[in-house]
Amino acid sequence: MAADLQVHVTHLKNQESDLAYAVFSTGKGFPGEKSEALKRGFLSMKSLTLKEGVASFVVDGLEKGEYAVSVYQDMDGDRRLYKNFLGIPREPAGVSRNPRNLFGPPSFDDSKFEFPEVNEISIELYH
8 A cells, every 4th residue: 555755854055956856665776876766856945845944745655665765955956966076966965864874875775764664754965
């Protein structure tokens, strides 16, 4: 039976730039290969619920299972995550469970959660 996931995004750089999200059900392509995501989208700040600097949205229609979510704030409006020459994001980005990995992108295993046991997550953007 499909259900909804509530996502809260904290540490926004501003309240004007769109948010991009991707939901992954496996580690393939996580966290940034949009084409491998089960669900993905761009959300304008006007379409989000904003309260005390936290942007919230719903991902609907998820089945029971393991998922990981990645989010970034599209500061330059090009609908791509800008990275430096080492592949480090230059725009605010974060993933579910907020793991801190100093040597590369966060792994699916460090970011995954059981749905619907966990049906509300908070993602902290790092910049």
